[in-house]
Amino acid sequence: MFGNPVLSANLTMSMLVSTVIMATLVVGPFYLSRTLGLNATFVGLVMSVGPLAAALSGVPSGRLVDSFGSQRMTIVGLIGIATGSFLMSMMPARFDISGYITPILVITASYALFQTANNTSAMMDIRQDQRGVISGMLNLSRNLGLITGASVMGAVFALASAATDITTARPEAVATGMRITFTVAAILIVVALAIAVGTYRRTSRNRALALEAELLQADKRVSA
Incomplete structure (x- = not known):
């Protein structure tokens, strides 16, 4: 299965993105309490904004994937996560709660889009008897990313x-x-974005070659 370059790319991107998402949960409470001076109640309320945004973005993300394709929306989701991470990396300490919430909303909503698109892409062209294994591998890559985010980040x-x-x-x-x-997080997402763009180009090229081969075969049949 790892010989499939698209699947390998999906698993790698899933791990990198999950690493960044976990970093928001690890760093957020310390920043909100120590830098912004919020008490535990407000820290909890602010931290709930991200998961709520991801939950509410789930169905719209699915519709976008159905309308524009999984690989394109994977790239769009990664661009959103990278943008939010770069905003976090440049955020001055004088910014208030809104300065923290805005990039977090961008990151988590984009994460919902990426997750939907990436999972859809990974499950395409998979034999029915392999779907359970692929689903388990996606969960494994996501959990490895969460562990990496908690420990390394x-x-x-x-x-x-x-x-x-x-x-x-x-x-x-x-x-x-x-x-x-978040500078490190942004770099990780840029790596994931490079993988996504490379996979999209490779897939598009393969489809174009396959279509060209079909047209040639059709011309030969017509000539015969």
């Missing part, structure tokens, strides 16, 4: 904050750690 955040105890770090240090973490 959490370590990046802690190191970038330059604090021995992140729970008592200075607000400026936490803000710096957040920006550096």
